[in-house]
Amino acid sequence: MEKLLRALECTDAQKVVYATFALQDSIERWWSGTEQLLRMELGRNTPITWKKFKEVFNGTYFPDIVRDQKAREFFDLVQGTMTVEEYAAKFVKLSRFAPYLIPNEPKKICKFQKGLNDRIHPLIIASGVGTFIETMKRAISLEEDFKCNPGSKEDEKKQEPFNY
Incomplete structure (x- = not known):
């Protein structure tokens, strides 16, 4: 919703009008009562x-305890059995609950890299990518390579180095 309101270059007052217009059912009824209370609190004009x-909306429908749980989920997030694409989507979704953990691009990259699985993580570090998007794309590419070339780590260790 906010993205749309920014794109439309709405004023503060227009944002409230448009957002509340989009409310439906029980949330619309909640707003009707809440708006009256706010107008009495703030003054009619x-x-x-x-x-x-x-x-007010977040306090009612998205309390601090839920936001804190999501921040903790982001803090603990690792790829595990997810694909890199699934991990990246969850990373982006949860990151908004703990922006203080990734205040800049290098910290965001570092947090994302640390959560990658053990097979991808060292290769991403070695590749020295400079942006979050590059890191994500490189990780997805590596994962695809592993799917196409499913050799195990044991196979890699058994290979003899090539001597000239």
Whole structure:
């Protein structure tokens, strides 16, 4: 929703009007009552800001305990049995709950790399990619290579080095 409102270059007041227009069923009924309470609290002629709307909405439908759980889930996130693509999607989705863990691109890359599985992680580190997108693409590419060439780590260790 916010992405759309930014693209439309809505004012603060328009964001509230458009967002509340999109509410349905029980959430629409919740807003009807909440809006009246806010107007009494703020004053009839004081507009409800987008910041205030989000604060009240998130406080009701997305309490701190849920946000904290999602931040913890992001903190503990590792690839495990997920594909790199699934891991990356979950990484991006959960990262918004703990932006303080990835305040810049290098920290974001580092966090993502640390969660990759043991077969991909060292190769990503060695490749020295510089952006999150490059890191993700390289990891997906490596995973695809492993699927096409399913040799085990034991097979790799048994191979003799080539002597001239």
